[in-house]
Every structure is written in C-alpha cells, then in structure tokens.
Amino acid sequence: MSPGRPIRLLLCLLLIPFAAAGAQQAEPSSPRNASYEIDVTLDPEGRMLEGRQILEWRNIQEVSTDELWFHLYWNAWRGNRSTWMLEDRVRDRSDRRGKEKDEDYGWIQVDSVRLLGDPSADGRDQEIELTTRYASPDDGNPDDRTVLVVALPRTVEPGETIRVALTWKARIPRTFARTGYRGDFYFFAHWFPKLGVLEPAGWNCHQFHAATEFYSDYGAYVVRMTVPAAYVVGATGLEDEQIENSDGTVTHQYSQNDVHGFAWTTSPHYDVIEERFEMAGLPPVELRLLMQPEHLGQAERHLAASRAALESYGTWYGPYPYGHVTIVDPAYGSGAGGMEYPTLFTCGTRRFNPPGGDSPEGVTVHEMGHQFWYGLVGNNEFEHAWIDEGLNTFSTIRTLEHAYDPRILVRRYLDGFVPLRFPEIEVSRWNRRLNQMRRAGSSDMPGKPTYHYFPGTAGVITYSKTALWLATLERHLGWETLREILSTFHESYRFEHPLPADFFAVADEVAGQDLSWFFDQVHGDSVAFDYAVTRAKSTRVRTRGWVEQQGELVLMDTDEDEDEDADDDSDDAEGDDEEKVYRTEVVVNRLGDGRFPVDVLMVFEDGEEVRETWDGRDRWKMFVEERPSRLEYAEVDPDRVLMLDPVRTNNSRMRKSQAKLPARSWGTKWMLWFQDRLSGFAFYM
C-alpha cells in the first residue's frame, strides 16, 4: 500500500446496507486473486492426508513474475532442524518441546506441479510439468523445507491469470502450533500448499517461524474433504453437499468466497449446537458450535462470548459480513485451542471453569474478534503481527469490560485441574499485560519484522505492548476518536493487506493531529515509560536570616528549628497566631526514556487539590505550591492515561511517611505475582 494513499473516511458505519451480507455474495468483496479447489482425503489409520488442488492465480501487481512461491507450513515439524523447531527451543515453553517422539513429526510433500493451459482454447487442458526447489529466504537454513519455489515456463504479466494443479501428501503430526491429531480428533490448519503474496518487490513468502503466523491473498475456496462416515466435519465456509462413498467414507464439500485461508476439523465425538446471532443494525450470523461432550455445560458461555464479540466489534469497527461462523472446542490435551482461521476459530476450555475469571470467555472473544482483525483486515502476520494481534488484544479486553462484570481471581491447582474462586478479589484485565511489560516491554523494536523478534518475548511486544499503547491512546484522545481511527482503518483496508504506515496515517487523519511523536516511540523505538514522584515535602514558610526593615537589616528568630516537614505539630504551639503558610515541593522524575505528557496531582491536608500538566520531556520537574495546608500526597498520571508505564508503585508518594502509596487498582505486589503465575494458564494466539 503506497503511503500517500487517500483514506476513505467512513461517514456513518451503521447506515451501510446489509443486503449483500451472506455466504456467497454475488459481487466480490475481495480481489479473489488466489482461489483454490481442493480434494483431500483423510486416512486415519495411516495418519495421512492426500490432496489434489487447482490454484487459480491472477497477478494483481504491476510487476511480472516467472515463479510461484508456496508455503509448505507442515514441514516446520518435519524434523528438529527446521527453523520453526530451532526457534521454538528459544521460547521458554514447558511443554513437550525438545522431547518429540517419532509420531509427533509431520511433513508435506508435493508430488507434482503442472501448469494448466486455457481449457477454452482447444477444448482440452494442456499440462506442463513444472520444476521446484526449496528456498530459505529468511535465514538460509538448508534444513528448512517450508517454502517451495515453482519455476514457470514463461512470465505471468500484470492482470494475467494462470491455473496450476498440484498433487501432494502430508503426514499428520501430533498437534504442533494447533495443527494435527490427538486420538481421533483432527485439526487441519495451513495444511495445503499455499501461495505466498506477490508484492511489487517480488514474492513475499517467509519460512514458517515459531512466533509468527500467516499471510495470503484473498480468494474463493471450494474444498471437498473425505473422512470416515461417522466423523463430524467443521470447516471454513458453509457445507454445499455431502456425498456418501461406497468405501464407508463421506465427502463433505464446503465453499467460501473472500477469505485468505481454509481450516477444517473432524472427529466422531463432536456435539453440534447451532444458534443465530441477531442484533438491530448488524447483519445476522449463524453460529455453529462443535463441542466436546464433556464441555457441553459450557456451550452457552461460548455462544454468549461469541455474541459479545460480534456485537462489540460489529458496532465499533464494522459489521461481520460472512453470515456464519464455526466455533470449535478442541479435544482435551490436543493443544489446538485458541486460534483463528477464516470464518472458523478454536476456543479452549477446561472441564471445570467457574464463572468470573474470563475463562473460557477471554479466548472465545479474542478468536471471534480475529474475524475482524486478521480475517477481514489481512495484514502480513510474518512482518507486522502487532496489527492484528495488538488491535485484537486491546479489543478483547474492551469487549470483556463492556459485556461482563469485573474479573475476579480464579486460581488453579493440581496442574490446573482444580479451580478455586475468590469472588471478593477483583483482578484488572490489564494486569497480565502490565506484568509482561515490566518483564520484557523493551525486548524488541516493534517496528522491525515480527519474525526477527526474540522468540521468547515476541508475544509481549506483539500482543501486550500494542494493546497497552492503544489503551494509552484511548485515554489520551478519548474513546470516540480512537474508535473512529479503528473503524476507519477497518473499513479502508477490508480485504486488503495494510502496512503499519497505513494505520499511522489513518490515526493522524482521524485525530486531526500529528501523532508521530507517539508512534515513533512505541513502534519505532523500544523505550520504556516510567514516571515517578521522588520528593513530596511541605515546609512551613518562616522568614529567617537578615531581612530589611525600615531601611535596616534585622536578624529574624534564628533560635527555632526549621520545622521542615514536621508532623509533630510543634509549629502549632500556643501563642503562635501567625497565619501559617507551607511551601510544598513535589519532584516528578522521568525514569524511563519514553516521553509522554502527564498530569501531576497534589492533594493537600485541607482537601484542596492542585492539578498541573507537564509535557514529560525533561528528566525531572519540580512543582512548588505555597498554601495554608500541608501536602497529603502527590501522584503523577493520576488518571492512568499512560498505560505503558507498568511500574505504578512509584507514581504516588505520601508526604507524611514519605512512603510510596500502594498502587491503587493494580493490586499489591503479591497480587501481581499471583497474576503472573496465572498467566501461565491462559493463552491468546
């Protein structure tokens, strides 16, 4: 996207007619330049998939190409030398990494690639067998097989369409990155040879990395999945037909237009629950929930969370246009939970899940929310994962705040199996994000490509830091302005691949101001934000030393001790009828390199309050007040606008004890620690 591109301002979102909403709109919403027709057969005994596919690709760039670059994502788990596996070791995950068994590994092998001639030319397809090679454009890893380059016999010019037929086989892994099997539960994500994206600079087709996700063009998908007859199927799109085969299998055909991927799942154990989302001003959505039988009691909670997300995101950013979504509750221990795919997502739950702790609601809202940020706005997740994950993490928390009661503490014991509920302890939904910021908020420069982030802390930058700078912007600009920024960005880049500069341009335009001072810090740099009150003193004003009276120098009462900051009220001795005045000095320091305008609040013992604003640019600033009352306490950023400042305990200071006030709503230190432990049980991807 060129930086100078004009922004299509959305004047009134809710006036958009919904007549076109539905599964298969006649008018393409997206460029539909990478479309697939796929036949795939599951062999449960052999743990294999066998596929045939025809890709129809139209070159929508202004450059020609004589190659096609494909992702072969499943080769990330072909062996322990792939880039994904090597990077995964750097992440401190406590599951099976490094302890893979033979049955864990999986792979995908392309057997043939043929260029199909135009069938209308002479009535029959011409086929040209094409040659292939592997490429490792990101790290040169010779053992990585996640990118396949196909050489074409001629160049494909701008505007030209070609069709390519591929045959392939894939060995199904035990779930890696939410893909694979567990018993007779199967989840298939990024399972077929999938074309990269041609850009003006050439093919954008990164290797599969441990801490990044996906990037594809939009297209129309028709997929026929053949599985044992007893198996239930859930997939992107809607089912067109079922064909019973003589060998005891059933072929399920699903199709979906204007999406950039296709995921599916199958298992004999799903219970299917269907419901319709309806809300005035938004298009209806059919919800299809595939539940594990042992979790059936939580079905309504998933549906309610899905409805909450459809309502919030739909109202705030723009309506969900597809008319249907499939919600998948994956098998226990499958590791497939908590992930987004076009018109389908996986939630995640546990057998015992008391209400109030945001589980399972948090994951369900987040993954439903990805239909808007990821599904409809298709940014490059290899390079700028913060766009979808960060905007969505912010929107998830906002939706939970909007639709649910305040979160309470739920602590889990015995490997998470037994939950204990503390209804009297409220836990801010921002705690986990702030804890992560304290730990690793400066671990990477957010503006560099996501796949270059340190694998162990990539999530902190992508999810938490972005969500916190959006929360900061909300408090700085006001919700209505931020909402308009997000909805304008959403509407302007639906079915497109926006870049960070596109987001920043929309923000400047809608806010009516240059926000580069902010984005340069939170995206272009890795500075930490930390403001602190380091001095809070009140001293009675008494003139001492030599003063001039009637032309002569007179020495004032030097015998009395200076009652600096006295609390013993000795200065209130009888006979002292002089009107008291106190000089209060409050010093605020900028301890981090990040700069942000902050308010400074001084509260005096007589209840008076003084509020000053500081541009926050220098390293410190002293605020002086002379008043008839002493200071009670001082606080920098009392409204908590700067959500990027994770160290709240130093933001306020009592004069009397010279102690730091306990942080007011983030909880005490042990609570933060508690939250930190808890975060190990949650997951958002």
Ligand SMILES: [Zn+2]
């Ligand atoms: Zn996510």
